[in-house]
Structure formats: structure tokens, C-alpha cells
Amino acid sequence: MRCRVFGVAALWAAAGCAEKEKLPTAPDGESSVSRSSFAVVNVATVPALRSAVRDAEPFQQILIAPGVYDLGNEGLSIANKSDIEIFGSGRGRTVIRLGPDVLTGINMPGNVRRISIAHLTIQGTLPSTVATTGIGSDDSRVSLTAAAFFDLEIKDVAVGISLGSPRSGQCSDISITGNTLDNIQDFVLPGGFTRGSGYGIHNENCWRVRIADNVIRNADRHSIYQAxxxxxxxxxxxxxxxxxxxxxxxxxxxxxxxxxxxxxRSQGVVVANNVIVAPAHAAMGLGGYEADHTGLRGPLRNVYFIGNTILGAGEADIHFELPWSWVFWGNRFANRNSAGMTSTPRPSSESAGLGGPLEDPRRFPQTQAVVSAAPFTSAHVMQAGRLHALWSPYARYSFVDPGDWPRTTMPGVWTNFQDMTTANGLVYVMAGDRLTEVTPGSWRQRAAPFSLSAVAGMAVVGPNVFVLAGDAMHRIDPVTWDDRVVGPRVEGRINGMAVYAGVAYIMVNDAIRTIDLNAL
Structure with missing residues (x-):
């Protein structure tokens, strides 16, 4: 299948290469190993790469030179290894190419601890004869701990990154961050089924996992699947x-x-500040099994959907499978044939009678907006005109109801609230057509000396605050309050806007338009 062209070339450039990260802390509390203590093993050929992976010793960094490394129909296997790094020379510069018969490009069948894989491209072959996975584990999956997968490009495969563990193993302390996954195609099995393919990022039974800052485009089944x-x-x-x-x-x-x-069928999951643009069917889903149903156990408990933005979902904003209740807080939706964002999702028709209430957390009824900057360690909430600063324990994987988070509250009440955003430790509130900068803690306020009407969205990009008001994008310097209209006019009925990595996704007249705010 050929993937369609989408007008977001600026986004891929804006996503860039993630900063090189330290190895994550091991689950038993050991300290991360300093990068300077790693011995570098340089490789520039496929045989050298295979040998380096096979013979890797603890505290080695396998550094792959720029070039295309065609693995044919045999992927790489990593087992019984610890404290290793496999780094390319950059996405698009180091390309690992997989043949049509490769089941897993980089396979970790068991007993792998403290591994990092980064700075390279993994590319499959389409059409393939098997459901190829870029990085993952085979059916013997046993023991993967303290692993980091970042600054990767994975494309033209059936599954991007797939991690999991059976009951006899352990899979924990995993970081999947700053990657791009593109053209993740389903694979038709005998009988016409496609299960097990079309997944961008798939996590099953791994815990203490962070999946963040990834861009996933054109995945056929689930862009992100968590069980x-x-x-x-x-x-x-x-x-x-x-x-x-x-x-x-x-x-x-x-x-x-x-x-x-x-x-x-998950417990202790937070889904926060994700942006989903123009999915063909439902944007988000929740489901589980009753005890012992088909041998799979695991009802949903302590699952929180917070501050996500959905633009133009084709069929529904959310799909349910069981009649339970969930915290569904500060999410925003732009639907076709509507003007402006709403906090009320459209459930799928298959969810009729199953949805259960979507509830604001205790102590936060009438929430108007929830904003936070990644990582999700704090949040600012506008609730019935009151602005709160809260501190989240989720970075420590402590799943406490947001109603019990520590918080402080700004004195006074905001009237005619319209929107808000946060960056650099500051909160920018649009209320009564006036933009105000707020410093949490001291609650110091600075109001702009001008007004803006018909506000459809706002975001901080670099040093500037961008506000879409009417058909014009305003670039505002919050230090001097210099206000300039920049970029093309946005004419038509504006359904809503989201900004990711400095690119504005604007739903106007039921279609998605992009503007690279980094260039304005």
C-alpha cells in the first residue's frame, strides 16, 4: 500500500533529533551509568554489526556509521545482555533495512537489562511476506528491564515497537520517547484477519512505562495500544x-x-496531553474483560484521560467496551459541522449503553481547561473561574486521583474565560478578550494592553504566544506585548486548533490545515 502525503513536512523537521539520554535507572534502584564509562565499538558493515551485537559486553556502545545496512531476511537478536547502547549516526543517516521475511528487526527474546537504542532509521519492505516488527520481542519474551528507545525513525513495517512479557517474566522501566513512526501497515493473515499488525507502539504487560513525545503517522490498526x-x-x-x-x-x-x-484491561494508566488529528474512526478507546473471560483477566482501574486534544475524528471521539466510569478531565474535541472546541466527546455507536459517566475528578467539577507541560509533573486547571496549580505524582507512577493532588489556588475569579496555555513556568489566560500572564505561586499578573476577540486557540512557541483570533494568527511578545498578525489568513468556520512541536493544526470548514509557527 502507498501512504498518502500529508502536509506536515515542517513537523518532521521540527521534531528533530532528541537529545541523547542517559540510561534509565534500573528497577532495583541502581544508578544510571555515566556515558563516559562506555567503550565505543565502531561498525560500518552488516557483518561487523552482527558480530558487535552478538559479542557485546557490558558498558559497550555500538556506534553505527552512516550508511544503509541491509539485513536481508535475518534481523538482529539481543539476549542475555546488560548495559549496552546501540546508536546510529542519526535518523536518515544510519538506515537498517529489513527484508520481506523478517519477523523482528531488532529482537530481544529475553534477559536484557539497561539497553538503549537510538539515532537511526529502521525500514521494512512492503509488501512483506510476514508481519514485520521494527523493534520487539518474540513469543519467548522474558525479562526486559530498564530499556530506552528514543530518536528513532521506524517505517514501512507491520508493527513499530512491540514490548511485552508473559507471566513468568518481567518487563518494566521502559522509555519510548521522541520517535517517529510512519506507514505502519496491517498484514492480512490466512482467513482474512489482520490482528497483531498495524500497531505503531504496542505495550502489553510491561509496567513503569513512559510513552512520550512520539509522532505516529498512518498506522492501520492502533497507533498506540496499551494492555x-x-x-x-x-x-x-x-x-x-x-x-x-x-x-x-x-x-x-x-x-x-x-x-x-x-x-x-489496564490498571494505573494516565493518557495526557496527546494530540490526535483526523483519525478515520474513533480517536481513543477504553475496554477490558471480566474475570476469566477467554482466559484474559484485567478490568480497567485507575485510568485517567487528561488534557488530550482531538481534531476531526471520523466516527467518534471515544469508544467504550464496558459500562464503567473513568476520570475524563480537560479533554477537548473539534468535530465536523461545529464551531469551536467542546469538552463533550462523541461516543461510538457501538458504545451505546456502555459508556458510563466520564467524570471530572473529585473536587474539580465544572472544569473548563487543564494545561501542563511535559513531563506531566504539574498542571494548571481552570475550574468554574478559579485557577489552580497542581502537582502530579504520575512521573513516579503513583496513580492518585487528581482530586487528591497537592494544589494551590489563585485568589479571585476569572470571568468570561476563553482559553489558556502554559510554558516556561508561566500560565497565559485568555478571558474577556484579554490576554494575561500569570506567575503561579506568587500569582503575579500582567495583562496585555489590547484585546482579541473570537479566540479559537493559543499556544506558546519559542519566546512568543500565538493566538488565533478571528481569521488572523497573532504573534505576541509577552515581554513587550508587541502584537503582530503573521502568516496566512484562516478563512472559514474554525472548528478548533491544536499545536504540537510548534506546528498548528487548524480544523477549518471540516478540513485540517497546518501552519508552522516556528517559521513565523
């Missing part, structure tokens, strides 16, 4: 600040259950 069955160890998954584009735009079998971001 955690009971009896598999601990809990705790944070899925935050990811961008999902064109979900389920090219599936072989087109069905309502092709949900962009799906959480199933």
Missing part, C-alpha cells in the same frame, strides 16, 4: 504528549474498532 493484564507484576504507564496523524487511513480491512489510542 496490562492482572498477575503480571506491577502497574503504571504514562502516555503523554504524542502526536497521531492520519490514523487508519489505509487499512486492508476497514472496521470501527481501528481506534487510534486504545487502553485495554
Amino acid at each position: 496490562l493484564q492482572t498477575g503480571y507484576g506491577g502497574v503504571g504507564v504514562v502516555i503523554e504528549n504524542n502526536l497521531i496523524l492520519e490514523h487508519a487511513s489505509t487499512p486492508t480491512i476497514d472496521r470501527w474498532y481501528l481506534t487510534a489510542l486504545d487502553v485495554w
Whole structure:
């Protein structure tokens, strides 16, 4: 299948290469190893790469030179290893190419601790003869701990990154951050099924996991799929600040259950500040099984959807499978044939009678907006005209109801609230057509000397605050309050706006338009 062109070339450049990260702390509390203590093993050929991976010793960094490394139909296997790094020379510069018969490009079948894989491209071959996974584990998956996968490009495969563990193993302390995944195609099995393919990022039974800052485009089944069955160890998954584009735009079998971001039979999961643009079916999903149903156990508990933005979902904003209640807080939706954002999602028709209440947390009824900057350690909430600063324990995988988070509250009440955003430790509130900068803690305020009407969205990009008001994008310097109209006019009925990595996604006249604010 050919993937469609989407007008977001600026986004891929803006996403850039993530900063090189330290190895994550091991689950038993050991300290991360200093980068300077790693011995570098340089490789520039496929045989040298295979040998380096096979013979890797603790505290080695395998550094892959620029070039294309065609693995043919045999991927790389990493087992019984610890404290290693496999780094390329940059996405698009170091390319690992997989043949059509490769099941897993980089496979970790078991007993792997403290591994980092970064700075390279993994590219499959389409059409393939098997459902190829870029990075993952085979059916013997046993023991993967303290792993980091970042600054990767994975494309033209059936599954991007797939991690999991059986009951006898452990999979924990995983970081999947700052990657781009593109053209994740389903694979048709005998009988016409496509299950097990079309997944961008798939996590099943791994805990203390952070999936953040990834861009996933054109995944056929689920861009992000999270499942955690009971009896598999601990809990705790944070899925935050990811961008999902064109979900389920090219599936072989087109069905309502092709949900962009799906959480199933999981406990202790927060889904926060993600942006989902124009999915063909439902944007987000929640479901589970009753005890012992088909041998799979795990009802949904302590699952929080907070501050996510959905633009132009084709069928529904959310899909349910069971009649339970969830915290659904500060999410925003722009629907076709509507003007402006709403906090009320459209459930799928298959969810009729199953949805249960979508509730604001205790102590926060009538929430108007929730904003935070990644990582999701704090949040600012506008609730019935009162502005609160809260501190989240989610970064420590402590899943406490937001109603119990520590908080402080700004004196006074905001009237005619319209929107707000946060960056650099400051909050920018639009109320009564006036933009105000607020310093949390001291609650110092600075109001702009001008007004803006018909506000459709706002964001901080670099040193500036951008506000879409009427048909004009305003670039505002919050130090001098210099206000300039920049970029093209946005004419038509504006359904809503979201900003990710400095790119504005504007739904206007039911279609998605992009403006690179970094260039304005």
C-alpha cells in the first residue's frame, strides 16, 4: 500500500533529533551509568554489526556509521545482555533495512537489562511476506528491564515497537520517547484477519512505562495500544504528549474498532496531553474483560484521560467496551459541522449503553481547561473561574486521583474565560478578550494592553504566544506585548486548533490545515 502525503513536512523537521539520554535507572534502584564509562565499538558493515551485537559486553556502545545496512531476511537478536547502547549516526543517516521475511528487526527474546537504542532509521519492505516488527520481542519474551528507545525513525513495517512479557517474566522501566513512526501497515493473515499488525507502539504487560513525545503517522490498526493484564507484576504507564496523524487511513480491512489510542484491561494508566488529528474512526478507546473471560483477566482501574486534544475524528471521539466510569478531565474535541472546541466527546455507536459517566475528578467539577507541560509533573486547571496549580505524582507512577493532588489556588475569579496555555513556568489566560500572564505561586499578573476577540486557540512557541483570533494568527511578545498578525489568513468556520512541536493544526470548514509557527 502507498501512504498518502500529508502536509506536515515542517513537523518532521521540527521534531528533530532528541537529545541523547542517559540510561534509565534500573528497577532495583541502581544508578544510571555515566556515558563516559562506555567503550565505543565502531561498525560500518552488516557483518561487523552482527558480530558487535552478538559479542557485546557490558558498558559497550555500538556506534553505527552512516550508511544503509541491509539485513536481508535475518534481523538482529539481543539476549542475555546488560548495559549496552546501540546508536546510529542519526535518523536518515544510519538506515537498517529489513527484508520481506523478517519477523523482528531488532529482537530481544529475553534477559536484557539497561539497553538503549537510538539515532537511526529502521525500514521494512512492503509488501512483506510476514508481519514485520521494527523493534520487539518474540513469543519467548522474558525479562526486559530498564530499556530506552528514543530518536528513532521506524517505517514501512507491520508493527513499530512491540514490548511485552508473559507471566513468568518481567518487563518494566521502559522509555519510548521522541520517535517517529510512519506507514505502519496491517498484514492480512490466512482467513482474512489482520490482528497483531498495524500497531505503531504496542505495550502489553510491561509496567513503569513512559510513552512520550512520539509522532505516529498512518498506522492501520492502533497507533498506540496499551494492555496490562492482572498477575503480571506491577502497574503504571504514562502516555503523554504524542502526536497521531492520519490514523487508519489505509487499512486492508476497514472496521470501527481501528481506534487510534486504545487502553485495554489496564490498571494505573494516565493518557495526557496527546494530540490526535483526523483519525478515520474513533480517536481513543477504553475496554477490558471480566474475570476469566477467554482466559484474559484485567478490568480497567485507575485510568485517567487528561488534557488530550482531538481534531476531526471520523466516527467518534471515544469508544467504550464496558459500562464503567473513568476520570475524563480537560479533554477537548473539534468535530465536523461545529464551531469551536467542546469538552463533550462523541461516543461510538457501538458504545451505546456502555459508556458510563466520564467524570471530572473529585473536587474539580465544572472544569473548563487543564494545561501542563511535559513531563506531566504539574498542571494548571481552570475550574468554574478559579485557577489552580497542581502537582502530579504520575512521573513516579503513583496513580492518585487528581482530586487528591497537592494544589494551590489563585485568589479571585476569572470571568468570561476563553482559553489558556502554559510554558516556561508561566500560565497565559485568555478571558474577556484579554490576554494575561500569570506567575503561579506568587500569582503575579500582567495583562496585555489590547484585546482579541473570537479566540479559537493559543499556544506558546519559542519566546512568543500565538493566538488565533478571528481569521488572523497573532504573534505576541509577552515581554513587550508587541502584537503582530503573521502568516496566512484562516478563512472559514474554525472548528478548533491544536499545536504540537510548534506546528498548528487548524480544523477549518471540516478540513485540517497546518501552519508552522516556528517559521513565523
